Amino acid sequence: MWMRKGQEQAEMTKRAWGHNGRGRSVEELLAARLAGEPLPREAAYRLMELEGDELLELFRAAAALRTQGRGTVVTFSRKVFIPLTNLCRDKCAYCTFARPPSDPKAHTMTPDEVLAVARRGREHGCKEALFSLGDKPELVHARAREDLARLGYATTFDYLLAMSRLVLEETGLLPHINAGILSAEQMAALRPVSASMGLMLESVSERLLRPGEAHYGCPDKVPAVRLRMVREAGELRIPFTTGILIGIGETPAERVDALFAIAELQAEYGHIQEVIIQNFRAKPDIRFRHRAEPSALDMMRTIAVARLILGGEMNIQAPPNLTPDAYGMYLLAGINDWGGVSPVTRDHINPEAPWPHLQELAATTRAFGFRLRERLAIYPEFAARPEFVDPTLRQRIADMMCLCEDFT
Numbered sequence: 001m002w003m004r005k006g007q008e009q010a011e012m013t014k015r016a017w018g019h020n021g022r023g024r025s026v027e028e029l030l031a032a033r034l035a036g037e038p039l040p041r042e043a044a045y046r047l048m049e050l051e052g053d054e055l056l057e058l059f060r061a062a063a064a065l066r067t068q069g070r071g072t073v074v075t076f077s078r079k080v081f082i083p084l085t086n087l088c089r090d091k092c093a094y095c096t097f098a099r100p101p102s103d104p105k106a107h108t109m110t111p112d113e114v115l116a117v118a119r120r121g122r123e124h125g126c127k128e129a130l131f132s133l134g135d136k137p138e139l140v141h142a143r144a145r146e147d148l149a150r151l152g153y154a155t156t157f158d159y160l161l162a163m164s165r166l167v168l169e170e171t172g173l174l175p176h177i178n179a180g181i182l183s184a185e186q187m188a189a190l191r192p193v194s195a196s197m198g199l200m201l202e203s204v205s206e207r208l209l210r211p212g213e214a215h216y217g218c219p220d221k222v223p224a225v226r227l228r229m230v231r232e233a234g235e236l237r238i239p240f241t242t243g244i245l246i247g248i249g250e251t252p253a254e255r256v257d258a259l260f261a262i263a264e265l266q267a268e269y270g271h272i273q274e275v276i277i278q279n280f281r282a283k284p285d286i287r288f289r290h291r292a293e294p295s296a297l298d299m300m301r302t303i304a305v306a307r308l309i310l311g312g313e314m315n316i317q318a319p320p321n322l323t324p325d326a327y328g329m330y331l332l333a334g335i336n337d338w339g340g341v342s343p344v345t346r347d348h349i350n351p352e353a354p355w356p357h358l359q360e361l362a363a364t365t366r367a368f369g370f371r372l373r374e375r376l377a378i379y380p381e382f383a384a385r386p387e388f389v390d391p392t393l394r395q396r397i398a399d400m401m402c403l404c405e406d407f408t
């Protein structure tokens with residue numbers, strides 16, 4: 001029965017590609033991609049629907065393309081997480097990080113708290129300070145304005161800039177900035193005090209801004225605004241992290257559209273150093289608490305299609321802590337990076353999901369035939385290109401690269 005369904009699916013797919021996939025079968029299309037042809041968007045839509053044997057073919061092709069471009073080394077960054085403020089002006093339906101001002105857990109870190117976390121990270125061999133925070137809370141929350149005034153700053157951005165500089169100068173950790181929407185001027189100001197920056201595109205679906213959807217009440221989640229920031233980071237030659245969040249109400253075709261939007265910006269500017277495929281996790285205290293989470297298989301399918309769209313050279317990352325029982329399987333679908341892993345701080349975005357111990361991560365990576373290697377917040381191929389590294393950081397980054405650990 002299952003086989004017949006698989007065969008019927010294969011026939012349907014072949015017929016569909018006769019119209020919009022240059023008349024090729026799945027096998028022919030995957031072979032053409034491995035031979036260097038780009039993937040047509042219509043074909044990517046169809047790949048998101050594969051099942052059975054053809055799905056396995058998709059995984060094999062994506063894994064082969066990854067190995068063509070990135071070999072068998074899988075990387076991670078040893079980091080500390082600095083949640084500078086968990087106040088935010090947006091109201092994403094899946095967010096457990098942001099807190100309303102009245103919540104006893106609402107907090108803006110003091111400089112002493114920031115330094116204490118960064119110093120603890122340094123003692124544990126961390127090299128990245130991930131600044132992750134709510135988006136411009138002072139525009140809507142008096143509490144945020146009061147916190148900032150007490151600290152001596154007018155805006156969250158001003159405070160972020162000062163704390164990035166402080167951490168860099170006092171601890172040597174390399175800041176990676178993940179602060180929501182920033183203007184080109186703000187990114188330019190942060191460039192000398194950070195190794196890289198990031199903004200999850202999440203989705204290009206305007207539909208998700210409607211009432212009841214994931215991004216209702218979120219002015220910073222308008223896709224055009226996010227695409228503008230990714231573009232401006234390219235113009236500024238900032239090594240950049242972006243990605244998609246799956247399971248927040250988007251369709252499979254919208255996932256493909258988001259990946260193509262990323263691929264188009266990468267083709268124009270070449271500054272995207274990694275693309276994250278992140279799965280929604282339901283939590284008891286969020287608006288989407290009853291939403292189904294994407295399965296590991298859905299993650300694998302999306303990772304594989306992302307690999308075929310973005311090519312063998314792109315660093316593709318999936319967070320291991322959000323699929324603790326099965327994350328090793330993502331290696332079979334074409335990832336080559338685990339992202340930031342902290343031996344010190346918990347994942348404040350998904351506090352219920354502890355990061356795996358590094359030895360466990362190394363063992364899982366090895367079990368799938370790969371080798372785990374530490375990297376910095378800036379990938380080695382970007383660190384080697386002077387236009388992507390601010391002159392003030394060059395020596396520091398070169399020195400720190402020598403300290404990255406290889407797990408054999």
Ligand code: SF4
Pocket residue numbers: 088089090091092095096097098133134135180218220
């Ligand atoms: S996901 Fe980010 S932008 Fe959305 S509410 Fe949470 S902190 Fe704010």
